[in-house]
Amino acid sequence: MLLPEVLLQVVAADEPAGLLPARLQMAFSLGWHIVLACFGVALPSMIFVMHWRGIYRDEAVALGLAQRWAKVSAVLFAVGAVSGTVLSFEMGLLWPRLMGPFGDVLGLPFAFEGLAFFTEAIFLGIYLYGWGRMPPKRHLLTLLPMAAAGLFGTFCVVSVNAWMNAPTGFRIQDGEVVDVNPWRAMFNDLAFLQFLHMWVAAFMVVGFLVAGVYAVGMLRGRRDEHHRRGFTIPFAFASVAAVLQPVVGHFLGGGLADRQPAKLAAFELATTTESPAPLRLGGLLVDGEARWSIDIPYIGSLIARNSFDAPVPGLDTVPVQDRPPVNITHLSFQLMVGIGFFLLLVALVFWLMRWRGRDLLDHPWFLRVCVVTGPLAVLAVEAGWTATEVGRQPWVVYGVLRTADAADSNGWLWWLYGATLLVYAALTVAATLVIRSMTRRWRSGNLDLPSPYGPTRRLRDSERAGEPEVEDS
Amino acid sequence: MSLALVVAAALFVGVVAYGVLGGADFGTGSYDLTAGGDLEGAEQRTLIDHSIGPVWEANHVWLIYVLVVWWTGFPESFASAMSTLILPMLFALLGIVLRGASFAFRKYSETLAQARFFGVVFAASSVVTPFFLGAVAGAIASGRVPAQGRGDLWSSWLTPTSFFGGVIAVLTCAFLAGVFLTADAQRAGLDSLARKLRRRTVISGVITGVVVFAALVPISRDAPTLTEGLTGQAAPLIVVSALAGLATLWLLVKEHYAVARVTAVCAVAAVLFGWGFGQYPWLLVDEVTIEDAAGAEATLVGLIVVVVLAAVIVGPSLYYLFRLTQTEEWSRAEHD
Numbered sequence: 001m002l003l004p005e006v007l008l009q010v011v012a013a014d015e016p017a018g019l020l021p022a023r024l025q026m027a028f029s030l031g032w033h034i035v036l037a038c039f040g041v042a043l044p045s046m047i048f049v050m051h052w053r054g055i056y057r058d059e060a061v062a063l064g065l066a067q068r069w070a071k072v073s074a075v076l077f078a079v080g081a082v083s084g085t086v087l088s089f090e091m092g093l094l095w096p097r098l099m100g101p102f103g104d105v106l107g108l109p110f111a112f113e114g115l116a117f118f119t120e121a122i123f124l125g126i127y128l129y130g131w132g133r134m135p136p137k138r139h140l141l142t143l144l145p146m147a148a149a150g151l152f153g154t155f156c157v158v159s160v161n162a163w164m165n166a167p168t169g170f171r172i173q174d175g176e177v178v179d180v181n182p183w184r185a186m187f188n189d190l191a192f193l194q195f196l197h198m199w200v201a202a203f204m205v206v207g208f209l210v211a212g213v214y215a216v217g218m219l220r221g222r223r224d225e226h227h228r229r230g231f232t233i234p235f236a237f238a239s240v241a242a243v244l245q246p247v248v249g250h251f252l253g254g255g256l257a258d259r260q261p262a263k264l265a266a267f268e269l270a271t272t273t274e275s276p277a278p279l280r281l282g283g284l285l286v287d288g289e290a291r292w293s294i295d296i297p298y299i300g301s302l303i304a305r306n307s308f309d310a311p312v313p314g315l316d317t318v319p320v321q322d323r324p325p326v327n328i329t330h331l332s333f334q335l336m337v338g339i340g341f342f343l344l345l346v347a348l349v350f351w352l353m354r355w356r357g358r359d360l361l362d363h364p365w366f367l368r369v370c371v372v373t374g375p376l377a378v379l380a381v382e383a384g385w386t387a388t389e390v391g392r393q394p395w396v397v398y399g400v401l402r403t404a405d406a407a408d409s410n411g412w413l414w415w416l417y418g419a420t421l422l423v424y425a426a427l428t429v430a431a432t433l434v435i436r437s438m439t440r441r442w443r444s445g446n447l448d449l450p451s452p453y454g455p456t457r458r459l460r461d462s463e464r465a466g467e468p469e470v471e472d473s
Numbered sequence: 474m475s476l477a478l479v480v481a482a483a484l485f486v487g488v489v490a491y492g493v494l495g496g497a498d499f500g501t502g503s504y505d506l507t508a509g510g511d512l513e514g515a516e517q518r519t520l521i522d523h524s525i526g527p528v529w530e531a532n533h534v535w536l537i538y539v540l541v542v543w544w545t546g547f548p549e550s551f552a553s554a555m556s557t558l559i560l561p562m563l564f565a566l567l568g569i570v571l572r573g574a575s576f577a578f579r580k581y582s583e584t585l586a587q588a589r590f591f592g593v594v595f596a597a598s599s600v601v602t603p604f605f606l607g608a609v610a611g612a613i614a615s616g617r618v619p620a621q622g623r624g625d626l627w628s629s630w631l632t633p634t635s636f637f638g639g640v641i642a643v644l645t646c647a648f649l650a651g652v653f654l655t656a657d658a659q660r661a662g663l664d665s666l667a668r669k670l671r672r673r674t675v676i677s678g679v680i681t682g683v684v685v686f687a688a689l690v691p692i693s694r695d696a697p698t699l700t701e702g703l704t705g706q707a708a709p710l711i712v713v714s715a716l717a718g719l720a721t722l723w724l725l726v727k728e729h730y731a732v733a734r735v736t737a738v739c740a741v742a743a744v745l746f747g748w749g750f751g752q753y754p755w756l757l758v759d760e761v762t763i764e765d766a767a768g769a770e771a772t773l774v775g776l777i778v779v780v781v782l783a784a785v786i787v788g789p790s791l792y793y794l795f796r797l798t799q800t801e802e803w804s805r806a807e808h809d
Contacts, residue, residue, distance in 0.1 A: 071581065078577030081530055082570040088540050089566045092555030099544050100552035100621070104768025107545025111779040114541045115787065118534045122790045125527035126797060133802040145790070180769030182545075408556060416563065423570060430578050430591070437583030 019404050021413035022094040025420055027389070029086055031382050032424055036080030037157075038381070040120065041150035041199065042206035043073050046234055048143040055136050061225050067131060068442060069210075072435055074128050079431055081121065083424075094413070098396055098406035101177050105170045106163055108182040109156040116153030120146050154202065155195040162190035165388065166259060167397045190259075193252040200241045200248055201381050204343060207238025209374030215367040228361065235370070238377070239347035245340055250303070257304055260398060261313040262322060263391035266329035268300050268312055269293060275311035276301040281334065285326045324393040333387035339380035343373055476774065477767035480546040481756065483780040487542060489745045491535035493649065493738055496642075498529045500650025502572070502599020503643075504673065505592065511585060516666055517654075518592065522580060524657045527798050531791060533573065538783075546776050547766040549621055550757050557624035558612055561605040561635075568602030571595075600643060607642025611635035614752055615696035616759035620766070633695040637688035644681040645741055651677055652721060652737040656730035661804045671725050678722050682715075698758050702751030710750060714743035 047069050054063025088110075092099050123145045130139045163169070169185030170177050214231035256264040264270075269280045269290045277300035283293020304312050315323055346369055353360050360366040396403040501521045508514030508521075525532075544551040555562060571594050579591035608630050612618060617629035651674025658667035693700040703711055717740035724733035752758050756766040767773060797803050 075577045075581060078530065079574050081533060082573035085533070085537060085569055085573075086566060088537055089555075089562060092540070092544060092551055093559055093562065096552035096556045096623075099555075100549045103544040103548025103551060104546070104772040107541065107548070107768075108772060108775045108779070110541045111545055111776055114534065114538045115779060115783050117537065118531065118783065118787045119790060121530035121534050122787070122794050125529075125531055126794055129527040129798075129803065134797075177769075180771055182769070182772040182775045410559075419567075423567065427570070427574050430574065433587075434578045434581050434583070437587075438581050441583065 016404060016407050016409045018094070018408040018410040018413045021410075021417045022407045023403065025413065025417045026090060026094055027386075028417075029083065029090060029420060029424070031385065032428075033080065033083040033087055034381060034385065035205065035378055036076055036083060037154075038202035038205040039073060039076045040080050041154050041202040042237070043069065043076075043210075044143050044146035044150060045203075046206065046210065046237055047073065048140070048147060049233055049237075050229075051140050051143065055140055059229075061229050065226065065230050070128055070131070071438065073124075075431060075435055075438075077120075077124055079427060081117075083427075084117070086420075094408060095396070095406045096408055098401065102170075102397065102401070105177060105180050105182060105185050106160050109159045109163075109186045112186075113153050113156035116149040116156060120149035120153065123149070150202075151199065154199045155191070156186075158195040158198045159186050159188065159191040161388075162194040163188045164396060165194075165392055165398050166190040167400050172400065190252075193248065196248045197245070197252050197384075200245050201377075201384065203237050203241035204245065205374070205377045205381055207234040207236075207241060208343065208370075208377045210234035211238060212371045212374035215370035218361060219364060219367045219371070231361065231370075235347075235350070238343075238373075239351060242340070242344045242347045246344065249337075249340070253304065254306065257310075257313055260392065262315070262318040262324055263329065263388075264304060265313055265315045265318065266324050266326045266391050267333045267387065268304060269326070269330045270300070270312050270314040272314040272316050273311050274300075274314065276309040277304070277312035279303060280330075283330070285330070322394065324391050329387055329391040332383040332390070335383040336380045336387060339376050339383070343377060343380070346370070346373055475764060476770060476777070477546070477764050480542065480767070480773050480776050480780075481763045483776070484539060484542045484546060485746075485749045487535050487539040488749070489742050491532070491539060492645075492745045493741050494528070494532040495535055496603065496646040496741065497649040497653050498525045498532050499572075499599045499603050500646030500648070501525055501654065502596040502650075503647040503677070504650060504654060504670070505596035506600060507673075511589065516663065517670070520654060520658055520661065520663065520666065522576075523661075523804075524654060524798075525576075526580070527803070528794060529573070529576065531794060533569070536569070542776060542780075545772060546768055547756055547763075548768050550618075550761055550766040553621050553623065554609075554613065554618045554757065556622075557618045557626070557629050558609050560626060561608045561612070561630050565602050565605035565609065568598040568605065572598035572602060603642040603646045604639035607639035608635035610642070610748070611638025611696075614638070614699045614748060614758055615692075616698060616755075616757070618757045618760060620757060620761035633688075633691035634699070637684070637692055641681070641685055641688065644677060644684055645744075647677045648674065648681050648721075649737055649741055652725070652730070652733050655725065656734050657804070659728075659730050660799075667730070671728070671730075675722055675725050678718065678725075682718060696758070698755070699748075699751055702753065703747060705751075706753070707747040707749075707751035710743045710747035714740050714747060717743060 047066050050062045050069065051066035053059045054066055123142045126134075127139065127142045127146065130142060134142075163185050166188050167185075168188045169181040169183070171179040173179075211231045211234040214227045217227045218231070256267075268277065269283055269285060270277060271285070271288060271290055276298045278295040278297045279299035280290060280293035280295050283290050285291075298308050300312050301310050302308055304310075315326065350360050350366070392398055394402050394404065396406045501524065505514075505518055505521050508517040540551075575591040575594040575598070579588050579595055582588035582591055611632065611634040612630040615632060615634035617632065617635075618624055651670060655667050655670040655674055658664075658670055717736045721733050721736040721740060724730075724736060754762045754764070756763045
């Protein structure tokens with residue numbers, strides 16, 4: 001059902017040739033980067049807790065874990081830094097007609113994000129190379145600016161997206177952008193809640209993914225303190241986030257009926273305005289009708305409007321040319337919500353049983369569930385972004401600038417898209433390979449290779465004494 | 474001074490910082506590529522890894538700073554430059570991606586073969602990237618980017634100015650990196666490596682000088698406005714750059730490596746500032762001035778706030794990082 005919709009967009013004649021490849025490329029590179037960005041945001045806090053326990057409670061296991069996570073983060077942050085750079089190039093390369101007229105409206109949060117990223121990169125360098133070279137307590141403290149920068153940077157980047165959904169801080173006069181107030185644009189009405197939603201999501205993604213790694217280890221019979229600790233702390237972070245997330249999400253969704261009725265209608269698969277509106281689980285829009293959904297009466301109104309009988313606007317209130325691709329929006333929204341509640345359940349069950357004295361880590365079935373929670377959290381984030389981005393279509397700046405008018409007219413952007421897929425696939429394979437080999441090496445008891453570039457022999461000048469000096473020619 | 478000029482100056486400080494700090498990082502690629510086989514190159518590659526490991530991510534952020542300030546402060550010119558120079562921009566971007574990732578991958582590779590593969594990718598992309606960034610600079614400086622809309626995709630950067638801009642960028646990076654690596658090698662007590670690096674650095678410095686000199690003729694034909702600026706208002710800076718470059722060579726020969734870093738940075742910074750002054754008041758040469766390209770006033774004020782905050786927050790942090798990397802503890806080889 002999704003495919004015909006995409007194909008329909010391809011053959012739509014009035015679109016610039018660069019639109020679809022630009023959209024796909026942006027979606028792909030952003031969707032890829034978002035996972036790494038989550039690590040940049042959430043991992044410093046988790047490492048901090050581990051490292052703190054290692055130093056102040058003298059837990060050798062915790063210190064070891066902090067050290068290993070730091071090494072993994074070195075690889076992930078490096079890849080995240082370059083994929084983030086790709087995005088900042090793409091803003092101009094793919095959307096010149098967004099960045100030209102609106103660059104000075106939406107640019108300020110990006111500038112602040114640059115500041116945050118700078119801070120993170122500097123302290124990352126200090127932290128990674130500080131092991132054994134700095135006073136331990138000061139070394140630990142270098143994680144705090146990283147965590148703070150992750151928090152602030154998330155706000156900045158998400159604020160731009162929030163602005164695209166709720167544009168403000170400018171006026172259009174005779175087709176020109178005037179009265180620019182970049183602060184108002186940065187602190188738009190949606191910025192805070194949308195930021196909170198993403199920030200909490202980052203902790204779910206990283207928490208469940210990292211915990212899942214140790215769940216795999218326990219399933220394979222490695223049931224030592226190292227694995228238990230490696231599981232529990234990230235899982236605790238993820239649990240808190242999973243509990244908060246539905247609340248944040250609910251507040252974020254409030255007012256959507258007034259703000260973006262078309263998006264809400266697509267979320268709810270509402271073809272006509274109904275009051276009270278049901279909650280539709282699953283289902284698809286076929287020939288303008290909602291089919292195969294499970295309808296729960298009243299709940300749609302309750303969720304969207306905080307009332308049992310308030311009307312939920314339907315697609316009929318939206319002109320056809322302003323409607324988003326309904327099925328993609330609806331399904332990805334429901335996927336996000338569904339996974340969110342499942343993850344919440346997993347977290348609650350674990351802590352509830354623990355409180356009652358039962359340790360679910362002894363149960364293989366629970367560990368198996370934990371292994372999939374990480375990938376599910378990633379899926380939820382991707383689905384959430386898809387829902388909010390596709391749901392905003394056909395606008396890139398809601399109500400102001402259509403995506404088709406922001407795109408470049410380049411048909412050969414398809415080639416770029418193909419090249420991007422290849423490069424990112426190679427990056428993914430390489431990063432996975434390297435991190436896997438790191439963990440294998442750790443398990444076999446080795447730390448790092450003495451020097452990754454050559455045999456240790458003859459590494460140092462002093463050891464060369466007596467040998468004839470190798471002359472370069 | 475107008476707001477637009479303040480922002481343009483802040484933007485250009487970013488260009489210079491990226492040119493110097495990022496340039497020194499990129500330049501290590503030349504030495505990594507030519508370090509030799511696994512055995513004889515191991516020492517030099519380890520030194521490179523150690524020298525740029527803690528700082529490369531921070532140095533890389535200057536590029537993002539430049540892009541962001543550009544599109545926020547001067548949005549139309551950013552859009553037209555990006556769509557005109559999409560090809561060299563993409564090649565540079567590819568280089569940046571491959572380099573950053575493979576540098577991290579190499580450090581944690583499992584086998585020597587893997588490390589070797591990532592090492593070659595790292596080193597090669599480090600050499601290629603400055604070329605395309607230099608070509609982008611050449612296209613802007615020679616007036617190939619229109620104020621709005623798109624210039625020609627190919628002829629805007631396949632020009633003598635872009636070509637020499639690229640070559641000079643690669644050579645300058647190599648020279649800078651050589652000076653830093655030589656000093657690092659000496660501080661780490663690797664004396665024979667320091668001597669070897671010194672020789673290569675002096676050679677690359679001499680080549681850079683010759684190429685810059687030889688490029689003057691084609692560039693003066695291809696980019697008259699820039700040339701007029703370089704020989705006019707920016708002439709003192711070009712002289713400073715030449716003198717600082719010569720001083721660096723002399724200091725290297727005399728084995729004053731620590732001081733040579735200062736003069737090398739001066740030489741590169743002066744030539745970059747010279748470019749900026751040379752093309753003033755144009756943002757895109759012959760097309761749009763800094764004043765005319767500027768976006769909304771309120772945004773320029775916002776950007777100045779960001780720059781001041783950056784000076785307060787990032788400045789000291791960056792200083793701390795650089796100072797740490799120059800200490801005895803951080804010069805030690807890793808053993809974790």
